[in-house]
Amino acid sequence: MVIYWSRCDICGKYIIVRECTLAPGVSVCPHCCILFCDNRGGLCRAPTWYPEVPQKIKLRRKEEKEKVEKVLMDLLKKLETTKR
Numbered sequence: 001m002v003i004y005w006s007r008c009d010i011c012g013k014y015i016i017v018r019e020c021t022l023a024p025g026v027s028v029c030p031h032c033c034i035l036f037c038d039n040r041g042g043l044c045r046a047p048t049w050y051p052e053v054p055q056k057i058k059l060r061r062k063e064e065k066e067k068v069e070k071v072l073m074d075l076l077k078k079l080e081t082t083k084r
Contacts, residue, residue, distance in 0.1 A: 008032055018048045 005014040008029040017027035022044050028037075033048050 010036065021046050021048050 006017045006027055007014050008017050009027050010032040011029065013029060015029045017029050018033075020026040020028050020033070022039055028048060037044060037047070
């Protein structure tokens with residue numbers, strides 16, 4: 001299977017892009033849309049990539065929390081075995 005990537009019109013990287021809501025015809029990647037857009041202050045009410053960013057952050061936090069819990073449980077089990 002071949003995946004063809006498009007090029008971001010702002011940074012020039014070949015990555016997944018979407019069309020900007022303020023400037024039709026301009027393809028933007030998530031980094032340029034969320035971090036580097038000049039119109040984020042007040043003009044852009046609905047950024048193209050914004051709905052997906054909080055979801056990814058929530059998933060990452062959940063994964064990190066699960067890893068921490070797993071490590072803590074392993075340490076507790078090791079402590080219990082050394083005390084005996």
